């Protein structure tokens with residue numbers, strides 16, 4: 001896998017997620033000021049929104065900007081769990097979400113975290129696929145699908161241009177191999193899609 005990935009693509013194995021450079025911290029902080037209302041809220045609405053009572057997993061929650069929007073929508077007893085393998089981002093997300101009693105942040109690889117299989121109504125994968133180590137991307141996505149309830153949804157938002165992106169064909173391939181079925185999607189500079197775990 002690694003040898004077939006072009007050199008101009010971001011390589012997660014070469015990035016220290018626990019100690020991001022100050023320029024990335026600053027960029028992330030600035031993006032966090034507007035990203036919630038301008039990017040994530042419209043995306044969630046385009047996926048059909050939430051009833052308010054769901055269990056949601058925000059995989060690779062980063063600074064917790066999207067997790068924060070999700071928590072605000074879960075007004076009927078729902079809960080959101082953000083998970084991030086980076087100690088830095090998990091700490092920042094915990095600080096952001098400290099005032100919510102329906103949100104938690106788990107630090108660690110999602111495959112090792114004590115998350116109940118088959119228990120989530122929605123799993124979010126927001127600008128996260130290109131940041132999963134190439135050699136374990138398939139097993140991470142397999143695990144995310146196992147965390148979903150039968151018939152539940154996986155919401156994907158991923159760039160299609162530039163180094164911090166993933167070709168749509170690759171996203172489709174790994175999710176299809178994981179057993180998720182593509183539903184409604186939009187495709188331009190971003191790929192926004194709803195996948196479903198079959199009910200069987």
Ligand SMILES: C[S@@+](CC[C@H](N)C(=O)[O-])C[C@H]1O[C@@H](n2cnc3c(N)ncnc32)[C@H](O)[C@@H]1O
Pocket residue numbers: 017059060061062063064065066083084085086089108109110111125126127128131132133140
């Ligand atoms: C670009 S950030 C996405 C941030 C956030 N979703 C957003 O939209 O602002 C992707 C995150 O995925 C995390 N990540 C990558 N592989 C992971 C894994 N196996 N388990 C948990 N988190 C992982 C990285 O630590 C990184 O912080």
